[in-house]
Amino acid sequence: MNVIDMLNEKQREAALQIEGPVLILAGAGSGKTRVLTNRAAYMIQKKGINPWNIMAITFTNKAAGEMRARIDDIVGNGSESIWVSTFHSTCVRILRRYIDRLGFDTNFTIYDTDDQKTVMKEICKRLQIDTKQLSDRKLLNMISHAKDELISPTEFELNAMGDYGKKRVAEVYKEYQSVLRRSNALDFDDLIVKTVELFKQCPDVLESYQNRFLYIMVDEYQDTNTVQFELIRLLAAKNRNLCVVGDDDQSIYKFRGANIRNILDFEKIYADAKVVKLEQNYRSTQSVLDAANAVISNNRGRKDKALWTDKGLGERLHFKQFESAYDEAEFIVDDIAGKCRKGLVEYKDCAILYRTNAQARLLEEKFIIAGIPYDVVGGTNFYARREIKDLLAYLKTIDNGRDDVAVRRIVNVPKRGIGATTLNRVQEYATEHEISFYEALRQAEQISTIGRSAVKLQPFVNLIQMFRSKVPHVKLQELLNDIIEKTDYIASLEASDEEDAKSRIENIDELISKVVAYEESTEEPTLSSFLEEVALVADIDRISESDNKVLLMTLHSAKGLEFSHVYLVGMEDGLFPSYMTITAEDPMEVEEERRLCYVGITRAKEYLTLTCAKQRMIRGETQYNAVSRFVREIPTALLDAKIPVSKTRPDDIPDVTTYQEARRTFRAKPFYGETATKSAMTEDKQNGFSRGATGSRTYGSAEEAMSFAAMIRKGSEIAEKHNDGEGGLGYEVGDTVNHIKFGKGIVKGIVNGSRDYEVTVDFTNAGVKKMFANFAKLKKV
DNA sequence: CGTACTAGTCTTTTT
DNA sequence: GACTAGTACG
Numbered sequence: 074m075n076v077i078d079m080l081n082e083k084q085r086e087a088a089l090q091i092e093g094p095v096l097i098l099a100g101a102g103s104g105k106t107r108v109l110t111n112r113a114a115y116m117i118q119k120k121g122i123n124p125w126n127i128m129a130i131t132f133t134n135k136a137a138g139e140m141r142a143r144i145d146d147i148v149g150n151g152s153e154s155i156w157v158s159t160f161h162s163t164c165v166r167i168l169r170r171y172i173d174r175l176g177f178d179t180n181f182t183i184y185d186t187d188d189q190k191t192v193m194k195e196i197c198k199r200l201q202i203d204t205k206q207l208s209d210r211k212l213l214n215m216i217s218h219a220k221d222e223l224i225s226p227t228e229f230e231l232n233a234m235g236d237y238g239k240k241r242v243a244e245v246y247k248e249y250q251s252v253l254r255r256s257n258a259l260d261f262d263d264l265i266v267k268t269v270e271l272f273k274q275c276p277d278v279l280e281s282y283q284n285r286f287l288y289i290m291v292d293e294y295q296d297t298n299t300v301q302f303e304l305i306r307l308l309a310a311k312n313r314n315l316c317v318v319g320d321d322d323q324s325i326y327k328f329r330g331a332n333i334r335n336i337l338d339f340e341k342i343y344a345d346a347k348v349v350k351l352e353q354n355y356r357s358t359q360s361v362l363d364a365a366n367a368v369i370s371n372n373r374g375r376k377d378k379a380l381w382t383d384k385g386l387g388e389r390l391h392f393k394q395f396e397s398a399y400d401e402a403e404f405i406v407d408d409i410a411g412k413c414r415k416g417l418v419e420y421k422d423c424a425i426l427y428r429t430n431a432q433a434r435l436l437e438e439k440f441i442i443a444g445i446p447y448d449v450v451g452g453t454n455f456y457a458r459r460e461i462k463d464l465l466a467y468l469k470t471i472d473n474g475r476d477d478v479a480v481r482r483i484v485n486v487p488k489r490g491i492g493a494t495t496l497n498r499v500q501e502y503a504t505e506h507e508i509s510f511y512e513a514l515r516q517a518e519q520i521s522t523i524g525r526s527a528v529k530l531q532p533f534v535n536l537i538q539m540f541r542s543k544v545p546h547v548k549l550q551e552l553l554n555d556i557i558e559k560t561d562y563i564a565s566l567e568a569s570d571e572e573d574a575k576s577r578i579e580n581i582d583e584l585i586s587k588v589v590a591y592e593e594s595t596e597e598p599t600l601s602s603f604l605e606e607v608a609l610v611a612d613i614d615r616i617s618e619s620d621n622k623v624l625l626m627t628l629h630s631a632k633g634l635e636f637s638h639v640y641l642v643g644m645e646d647g648l649f650p651s652y653m654t655i656t657a658e659d660p661m662e663v664e665e666e667r668r669l670c671y672v673g674i675t676r677a678k679e680y681l682t683l684t685c686a687k688q689r690m691i692r693g694e695t696q697y698n699a700v701s702r703f704v705r706e707i708p709t710a711l712l713d714a715k716i717p718v719s720k721t722r723p724d725d726i727p728d729v730t731t732y733q734e735a736r737r738t739f740r741a742k743p744f745y746g747e748t749a750t751k752s753a754m755t756e757d758k759q760n761g762f763s764r765g766a767t768g769s770r771t772y773g774s775a776e777e778a779m780s781f782a783a784m785i786r787k788g789s790e791i792a793e794k795h796n797d798g799e800g801g802l803g804y805e806v807g808d809t810v811n812h813i814k815f816g817k818g819i820v821k822g823i824v825n826g827s828r829d830y831e832v833t834v835d836f837t838n839a840g841v842k843k844m845f846a847n848f849a850k851l852k853k854v
Numbered sequence: 855c856g857t858a859c860t861a862g863t864c865t866t867t868t869t
Numbered sequence: 870g871a872c873t874a875g876t877a878c879g
Binding site (some may be wrong): 132133134159160161162186208210261262264325326327328329429430431451454481488491492493494495594608609611614627629630646649651652653654665666669683692726 | 866
């Protein structure tokens with residue numbers, strides 16, 4: 074069958090335009106992957122274009138793999154020479170070949186977020202940065218954003234002129250880059266920045282790639298940032314055969330530097346661009362699309378488009394509000410269990426999408442109880458687990474001795490009796506002689522300051538040297554097993570009384586299988602390329618359709634996927650849209666969340682269920698949230714249930730459960746004499762009240778119930794005493810107060826915390842919040 | 855040098 | 870609630 078006949082008119086228009094710049098505005102589910110793959114197939118089959126000259130960039134490895142598989146299906150062989158990969162993998166491939174031109178070794182290592190933090194902490198210590206004011210996280214964020222915008226340390230410094238704070242950051246940025254350079258390491262952002270740098274400094278390299286990639290396609294274009302745009306611009310500059318596909322309504326990565334202007338201004342930059350809009354949706358029912366359209370229409374400054382389908386109206390959307398997140402989770406699990414039992418769906422057709430990773434936990438518990446197979450995507454990355462990082466650090470050390478972060482991580486793991494003081498001495502020596510940490514270890518005997526401890530360093534160096542000598546002769550799998558054995562890694566895990574030692578060992582086994590799988594599937598397996606693959610995988614890449622499991626993931630991870638049954642959970646103002654964006658002064662922030670909601674809704678093919686809870690525990694504190702504004706933006710006719718109108722909550726919901734109030738006071742104020750908090754806490758634990766702050770616990774015995782009641786009495790007595798005793802606050806329970814951000818609210822409780830008064834306020838617009846009096850600066854009105 | 859405990863912070867999203 | 874950095878002690 075002709076590859077073009079499979080497309081609708083608009084899709085065909087997009088696929089046939091091979092030459093020149095093309096912008097495909099592809100609404101959710103409009104078959105953009107199909108257009109891209111058929112376009113590539115058409116180029117090869119009908120236009121006689123060499124696959125070697127085609128490049129396609131996707132967002133995840135999974136998407137890249139799927140695209141390649143689909144082109145394979147159509148074209149048969151030849152498709153393997155198409156360059157299909159992610160931005161990051163693309164850049165690594167280029168840099169492995171040419172980065173020596175920028176003064177790096179081609180076997181550079183890639184630092185993940187964890188490694189970056191380690192470096193940053195070190196720098197903060199050295200430069201005496203007050204991390205109370207500028208946390209390492211914040212600094213890394215600023216640096217990352219600078220890189221996204223292609224701002225070099227020098228430029229950053231220039232921009233900081235006159236601003237002391239910024240100047241400090243510039244210093245840190247500079248130092249951070251030089252530490253990375255010394256370690257022969259690049260962070261995620263550097264991968265792209267350095268490639269752009271390479272292209273700019275070495276026109277011959279750029280030209281060689283321009284001559285190779287005559288036709289370039291970019292998927293998920295709305296999520297590209299400034300550096301990525303620059304990279305593409307450079308590559309496409311000579312031939313101008315650039316086809317980008319995206320949907321401005323699905324731009325959800327602003328926090329990562331994505332620049333929505335890239336897609337909105339494409340026609341300005343490429344004035345001769347052909348623009349094609351794909352609005353026919355092949356995925357969802359009309360009800361789902363109507364809901365999505367209604368929600369997204371509340372955003373301003375978007376490219377006008379409306380999805381339609383010739384599928385029927387379908388079922389109405391389901392909406393349910395629950396008393397607690399606990400009930401919510403239970404309902405969802407029951408619902409899925411019921412449907413699957415009746416044979417209406419399979420587990421793998423169901424997905425639960427949420428705003429934050431933390432929401433997965435409750436659901437997970439319920440799935441375990443119900444015995445339903447599930448998979449949580451994202452959260453803590455497999456390769457970020459401690460035991461895995463340790464072993465990878467061994468591999469990295471063997472591969473690149475200049476990777477200080479890796480060396481320092483394992484030099485005393487498992488314990489070799491090497492302490493912090495010794496390591497600091499080694500570091501001093503390394504810095505002084507301008508050598509790597511590992512090199513300093515090798516010269517340990519010459520470091521006068523460490524004395525006897527040098528003896529302990531020798532075996533480590535010997536071990537690494539021994540492994541290195543083995544690398545050319547053994548398989549990766551053998552090397553890893555050797556490391557585990559010679560270091561007694563598993564043995565020392567078993568010996569430790571750590572609770573999760575067992576699961577850690579299981580993880581190590583999984584790492585071994587991953588190494589085996591890598592060696593089997595790769596033509597020329599090398600240590601460096603394995604480490605590279607590991608560094609660039611996203612959790613979503615691992616998901617395969619053959620697993621019959623319910624999928625749990627964030628809305629972000631869900632982009633590009635589809636399921637017949639979708640559950641959007643935690644639809645609450647304060648959670649989704651998040652509290653941060655509601656309180657932000659920039660309305661664009663809520664718009665980004667709305668796009669996220671749009672992405673979520675459009676994942677559903679037939680059934681969409683939206684749920685929320687009146688009460689939910691967030692970061693150990695119970696919060697009471699109203700139904701999400703996004704739910705209210707869906708026309709009521711599309712929903713099977715009414716949205717509660719109550720903007721202010723009914724009185725029957727306590728602000729804080731009596732139990733919690735008691736606990737709080739109990740913990741905060743000593744009433745057993747001077748031993749204060751400590752004795753109160755101990756008592757608390759003895760009575761079995763240390764777990765679960767919701768009021769749902771059951772009493773083990775009459776005595777326990779008695780002491781619990783006594784606690785409440787005692788607690789409220791104390792709370793009262795403090796309320797009328799202290800006049801410093803200027804307000805008391807029942808007063809109306811004003812908050813700078815949340816506006817007006819009624820004080821529901823004041824509790825004397827260890828260092829400050831903790832005030833609970835029910836705000837007219839923002840709901841119930843707990844805050845510290847000193848910080849909140851509430852004014853009685 | 856290593857461990858055990860405490861206090862403080864935190865997350866919204868990720869290649 | 871969970872994780873981490875910092876501290877006191879053996």
